[in-house]
């Protein structure tokens with residue numbers, strides 16, 4: 085394994101995969117977790133069949149533009165941050181074997197008390213509120229392992245050894261940020277996982293050379309979000325045009341016209357108004373009852389209601405807060421996955 089540090093201005097717009105002049109397959113560090121077939125399509129020059137739309141490009145650019153905001157917030161919070169010069173970014177290139185290399189630009193190096201005196205890699209991510217919550221609860225190794233693989237590659241590329249890395253994340257909806265430290269021994273493991281992933285692609289390259297029609301196996305299926313957002317979806321899975329879950333027409337559902345949907349929305353709005361008024365009445369009544377109890381110097385009392393005698397009483401509840409950051413630092417991803425589990429529910433929101 086050798087490392088080189090290079091300056092390259094087009095680093096932010098490089099392809100995710102390409103063949104270098106000497107035939108080396110170069111993978112962008114941020115794409116280490118991408119589908120290997122998609123990387124092969126890109127490296128071998130297949131035509132993009134499903135380009136990003138304008139909204140998706142705007143989201144991507146907004147995420148990139150917000151990265152320095154997070155770094156400045158970290159500096160204000162006392163971190164010793166050395167951000168990459170975005171006009172002249174430092175490229176870290178890491179050679180993995182004879183025919184494959186990983187390269188990318190480091191967001192920043194950072195020193196905090198948790199690092200001691202040693203600078204470590206800071207990888208900045210921007211996420212929507214749901215993804216932010218998922219990351220905070222499960223930790224990056226479970227929620228977004230590719231971000232840890234990426235930071236691990238940078239760490240080995242920059243320091244030639246495993247060090248603690250920091251994943252700093254901005255919630256783009258609520259404009260709050262937080263960070264997670266991945267200890268060095270788990271960074272080492274993440275690096276091994278990234279190498280194993282890419283090793284299969286390197287073997288494919290060794291066996292087939294840059295043959296555009298010798299495609300690696302698919303890493304995902306048409307239901308996965310990776311396929312739905314894949315620029316080569318129509319080439320890889322013809323006929324599975326990106327259908328968001330929930331967009332499929334329900335087979336046996338009664339057809340609803342636009343006018344009926346409009347009428348249902350009006351009904352919903354009226355019901356919401358009524359519920360709001362009822363909730364306000366309820367809160368007023370509860371406030372009066374609480375004052376009455378307090379006047380009597382009691383925590384509980386019986387009162388005759390409209391249909392039955394009721395008990396009016398103060399209830400104490402205890403809430404338990406889990407410090408997910410400390411939990412994630414202490415537990416490896418496998419142990420954590422047995423403790424923090426995920427439940428997916430679907431509901432319709434009208435906003």
Ligand code: SF4
Pocket residue numbers: 119120121122302303304305306310311312314315316317320321
């Ligand atoms: S459509 Fe899915 S399986 Fe095919 S290349 Fe893209 S991500 Fe991979």
